Amino acid sequence: NRRIVLASRPQGEPVAHNFRLETVNKPVPGEGEVLLRAVYLSLDPYMRGRMNDAKSYAEPVAIDDVMVGAAVSQVEVSNHPDYKVGEWVLSFGGWQDYFVSNGEGLMTLGDNPTHPSYALGIMGMPGFTAYMGLLDIGAPKAGETVVVAAATGPVGATVGQIAKLKGCRVVGIAGGAEKCRHAKEVLGFDECIDHKAPDFAQQLATHCHDGIDVYFENVGGKVFDAVMPLLNTSARVPVCGLISQYNATSLPDGPDRLSLLMGTLLVKRIKMQGFIIFDDYGDRYPEFAQDMGQWLAQGKIQYREQIVEGLENMASAFIGLLKGENFGKIVIKVNNP
Template sequence: MTTTTQIRLAAYPVGMPQDSDFETVTAELPALADGQVLLRTIYLSLDPYMRGRMSTAKSYAASLQLGDVIVGGTVCEVLDSRADEFATGDIVLAYTGWQTHAVAAAMQLRRLDPEQAPISTALGVLGMPGFTAYAGLLELGKPKPGETVVVAAAAGPVGSAVGQIARVKGARAVGIAGGPEKCRILLETYGFDAAVDHWSPTFAEDLAAATPDGIDVYFENVGGPVTEAVVKRLNLYARIPVCGLVAGYNATEKPTGPDQLPGFMQRILTLSLTVRGFIQSEFVPTHYESFQRDMSAWVRDGQVNYVEDVVDGLDQATEAFRGLLTGRNVGKLLVRVGDDPTPEARGQ
């Protein structure tokens, strides 16, 4: 028998997740059946959607049950296989969650080629976050050359990709992020045309200065006061792909103050706005192949850059996750659960 260390949901968080909402256990894994493989986790992805899965509120995905292993995308090494498709030593993309080892069905895995790209990118720019940016922006935002695209949480893996794809398509990219350092990275690493600090007391004025011709596409990741300021800058026929609302993920009560919905609905009517929520999985059948082709080429030729924020050890996952929900990380947040055996990692 092989054992695995798992982090499970012990209680549904109220507000910001606390240590007491999680439990770490050691469990025995079952023997392999035909068509299954034994996996060792190398990288675990931490993403905002996980907070929604830790709630009983109705959403697009089922809630975790108490005692469940916390969900999450992983990059793993095959330690043993009873599936013809995979051999010991293969590196695969999986969805085995917050644990050190797992048994998984071969049909649920995708082989990665470490010679084509660092294996960690399968959880970031070449994985779900990159695909979210690609499909959401191009299918729903539909930026045209010369238009202004604004993206919130722009220093994160989705937002940074949105801005860079917008520039590839000839649009002007304006990023909103928290703090001067993140704004610097938007300009110097990701090549945004302008960066606006939402922590600044002059945020609304700074946003207006950065969008003199208004906003044609707003890629929504945050909600709250950021969105309130952006809505006032929207142009006729502006498009709003709604990807996330991280500002409210830990909310325990309704916002105070006047109801903003009537005013927003009025703007939708008078400006002929298109507002469309989406989950990236709906576009996989129609867009994933083109995403892999286009994004791989853009990364290879330097049109799209990426930053990874890597913490070491599964025991750091809960604290890192809290940091994610408060915007502490820069770039794609990963937990290095085990050693990365690929040649590029050994050469670092």
């Protein structure tokens, strides 16, 4: 059993030596347990937060513990009446080949799912996040302008496409010309602006000529600075993530714009609301799965995955994810089915 543990806590950007690849004995399932063999492991931005020894909505990973995360696995041994050998399941097994479970928190994906890895992306946590954050907090109406950053990632790409299905005008923000082209040509966004362009804020203002009604916040930092003055009266801002700040070790340099933000919220009566997907919306997963399953089957939602082969490449892929080196949902293929 190969596994990746947290070797040390990062200061700022994670580096290779914060992780350690180990080989340990394969675990043995007891009575009422299953042995799961991972095929696909998920990489997600929230994992950066778990590397810090800080109070948050979830416990940090302890030093020398296996890095946390979702896994799509097959049952290799079953001593559990509800699971049979060969069946596919979604678990929270972490960055490793093998995981023993008593069934708690497992979701079965059947004997032969068409796209097993989709359970980590469009049909799983990121897709669900996009759906609930946009529809429940963002409440977009036809004709409104919706802006979303990290526009080609699994959350942002889904937010923009659902907003299009609801009849909105969608402006994406992404890093680089290739991602912006993808957002427009494949995902069907109306516009996509490169946040690395020197005149990014100016371009965003030009392309949001009627202001912004819904800003789905994935990024924070200078992207939010450019968005804030464009928000319309009664705008909604689902606060989903702040990836530009995940490696920060201190607050950004001044001037302090907190009073500007508070003044904007007040004068424009803006609703800004954070959410943690499974804590806040866990009971609404079936509603999402029904809609998203249908949209995918009808070809109404496009989904891009980037498959990286090998557990040994997982840490470097994660470091890259936080820098925008991924293009689409990153999935690590650790074993053949």
